[in-house]
Amino acid sequence: MKVHEGEGSDSSILDAQMEYSCDYAKNFDCSSSSLDSYGGAEASVSSFCDLQMRLSEISATSVGKTSEYMLQEEIKDAYASTCTIISKIQPTPPPLPIFLPIIEVISRFGFKEMCMIVWFIWKRGGRKKLPPSPREVPVLGNLHQLRLLPHRDFLVLSKKHGPLMLLHFGRVPVLVVSSEDAARAIMKNHDLSFADRPRYKAHKKILYNGKDVVFTPYGEYWRQAKGHFILKLLSNKRVQSFRPIREEETALFVHKIRESSGRPSDKGKESLVLMMEMTEALGAISIGEFIPWLRWIDRINGFDKKVDRIAAGLDGVLETVIRERLGNQVESLEDKTEVDFVDILLQIYTHDVSTNRDSIKAIILDVFGAGTDTSAVVLEWTLTELLRHPKAMRKLQEEVRGIIGHKKDITDDDIDKMHYLKAVIKESLRLHPPFPLLLPMVATRDVKVKGYGVAAGTVVMVSFWAIGRDPELWDEPDKFMPERFLNSSIDFKGVDFELIPFGGGRRGCPGIAYSMAVIELLVANLVAKFDWKLADGKDLNMNEGPGITAHRVVPLHAVATVVA
Numbered sequence: 433m434k435v436h437e438g439e440g441s442d443s444s445i446l447d448a449q450m451e452y453s454c455d456y457a458k459n460f461d462c463s464s465s466s467l468d469s470y471g472g473a474e475a476s477v478s479s480f481c482d483l484q485m486r487l488s489e490i491s492a493t494s495v496g497k498t499s500e501y502m503l504q505e506e507i508k509d510a511y512a513s514t515c516t517i518i519s520k521i522q523p524t525p526p527p528l529p530i531f532l533p534i535i536e537v538i539s540r541f542g543f544k545e546m547c548m549i550v551w552f553i554w555k556r557g558g559r560k561k562l563p564p565s566p567r568e569v570p571v572l573g574n575l576h577q578l579r580l581l582p583h584r585d586f587l588v589l590s591k592k593h594g595p596l597m598l599l600h601f602g603r604v605p606v607l608v609v610s611s612e613d614a615a616r617a618i619m620k621n622h623d624l625s626f627a628d629r630p631r632y633k634a635h636k637k638i639l640y641n642g643k644d645v646v647f648t649p650y651g652e653y654w655r656q657a658k659g660h661f662i663l664k665l666l667s668n669k670r671v672q673s674f675r676p677i678r679e680e681e682t683a684l685f686v687h688k689i690r691e692s693s694g695r696p697s698d699k700g701k702e703s704l705v706l707m708m709e710m711t712e713a714l715g716a717i718s719i720g721e722f723i724p725w726l727r728w729i730d731r732i733n734g735f736d737k738k739v740d741r742i743a744a745g746l747d748g749v750l751e752t753v754i755r756e757r758l759g760n761q762v763e764s765l766e767d768k769t770e771v772d773f774v775d776i777l778l779q780i781y782t783h784d785v786s787t788n789r790d791s792i793k794a795i796i797l798d799v800f801g802a803g804t805d806t807s808a809v810v811l812e813w814t815l816t817e818l819l820r821h822p823k824a825m826r827k828l829q830e831e832v833r834g835i836i837g838h839k840k841d842i843t844d845d846d847i848d849k850m851h852y853l854k855a856v857i858k859e860s861l862r863l864h865p866p867f868p869l870l871l872p873m874v875a876t877r878d879v880k881v882k883g884y885g886v887a888a889g890t891v892v893m894v895s896f897w898a899i900g901r902d903p904e905l906w907d908e909p910d911k912f913m914p915e916r917f918l919n920s921s922i923d924f925k926g927v928d929f930e931l932i933p934f935g936g937g938r939r940g941c942p943g944i945a946y947s948m949a950v951i952e953l954l955v956a957n958l959v960a961k962f963d964w965k966l967a968d969g970k971d972l973n974m975n976e977g978p979g980i981t982a983h984r985v986v987p988l989h990a991v992a993t994v995v996a
């Protein structure tokens with residue numbers, strides 16, 4: 433083989449090819465075994481070497497000696513052998529027309545340039561290799577494969593098509609992520625590229641055109657508003673300062689169960705119904721969102737009207753609260769004995785000119801939607817599992833009652849010692865995450881994830897429902913076994929991707945410490961002060977209802993007996 437001076441030696445070209453083929457194999461996620469099944473890495477490299485020799489001989493000897501037509505014929509032959517070799521690694525070789533300019537380049541410049549072009553084409557080919565997809569139907573894409581509980585449908589589909597699966601909702605590409613390592617790739621390695629959220633009609637209408645944090649697009653407004661959450665509403669110091677309110681509310685809750693007279697007032701009930709409707713509307717898949725020319729269906733089936741009604745109803749409630757609170761507002765929060773989220777937000781509103789009333793209302797909705805509703809879901813499922821597993825309930829009651837002794841109130845120090853309680857809550861979050869699909873993200877640029885191309889604009893749904901039940905990660909994944917967390921360092925703070933009920937990366941949940949403080953205190957009180965049994969003694973329906981948060985489809989009906 434003739435190598436021109438300055439173009440490198442045989443071995444450096446070979447090295448480059450080795451490197452390339454390994455890199456290529458990596459990009460396509462070919463493990464050595466999958467390469468072996470294509471004839472083995474060594475076989476590929478030696479074939480590349482033969483090819484290189486043939487091509488370089490042609491390019492070195494032919495130019496000027498052979499007519500251009502003959503040269504192109506020879507090179508086409510060589511191309512055919514390349515395709516055979518490439519097809520062993522890459523399912524579809526580049527079509528011949530793409531190769532013709534390369535023939536042109538070889539005849540004009542030489543082998544090195546050709547290598548660069550082939551490398552470029554392969555790289556592009558790698559980026560364009562799309563994740564596997566189930567079969568689509570015209571217009572709907574894969575929408576016909578989804579029913580009321582998409583997380584359950586995705587789990588079934590991903591078992592067939594893999595942990596990175598590309599669906600189409602109408603014409604919108606939707607990447608469903610169902611494994612721990614794929615979630616890590618997206619939420620850690622590429623989290624900036626997936627930091628946006630989709631902009632859906634219901635979010636815009638209910639959340640003041642994206643003035644909240646949860647669904648707001650990634651950008652300056654998000655940065656500023658999330659800063660309010662992290663620094664002013666949910667800092668460790670603030671979570672500590674909410675302790676008296678937490679304890680008071682827990683005591684009230686316990687009192688209501690004790691008296692069995694826990695009926696909310698009509699006004700409260702109305703707001704509660706609106707909140708439930710909000711979470712349902714925010715999680716609904718509206719057809720017009722994905723197939724624009726079918727938007728009229730949302731008008732006819734009443735979806736648009738429902739969203740308008742919910743938005744107006746919530747705005748009315750929020751305006752009443754804000755007016756009442758502003759009327760009683762004190763100059764500084766220091767002057768108040770008990771401070772809650774609304775007080776803090778109104779302080780921001782009155783002192784920070786860049787924050788307007790809509791932002792405050794949208795953020796209050798985040799606190800209630802992302803905060804309160806999620807905790808209610810965790811509480812409901814945790815009690816459900818404890819009722820279905822009397823041994824676990826007994827073990828938890830023994831732990832909690834043992835630690836508090838004859839004391840009336842449970843303190844944060846007591847909670848710190850309750851390891852089984854923490855394991856019970858983790859196990860409940862693993863099996864029944866309030867957001868089974870976390871919250872949707874959007875790719876802001878073309879990205880390559882685990883060898884697959886993900887185009888800008890693709891909506892990404894990470895199914896923690898699937899990850900939490902992955903048999904590769906969990907023994908007997910469908911069983912409720914809090915013990916699995918007793919001697920384990922796995923936590924839900926967004927570092928261990930096998931347990932991400934709060935998401936992770938830059939769009940991760942800022943409310944972990946706050947919600948854990950509330951949930952742990954509530955569960956500890958409920959099991960310490962009451963014995964529980966199912967109201968009708970029957971086996972429980974374990975299905976979730978529709979909506980962005982996974983409530984029980986049938987509300988839990990349990991009977992509490994006060995412990996003497």
Ligand code: HEM
Pocket residue numbers: 645646647658661798799802803804806807810865866867870871933934935936937938939940941942943944946947
């Ligand atoms: C058990 C309780 C909770 C669960 C399971 C939960 C779960 C989640 C999840 C899965 C996300 C999306 C994360 C991602 O995209 O990576 C999220 C985001 C968020 N959560 Fe929570 N959350 C809970 C409690 C709270 C609380 C108490 C608050 C506030 C009071 C809160 C405020 C937020 C906000 C503002 C975001 C949006 C963050 C962003 O987009 O940058 N959450 N939460």
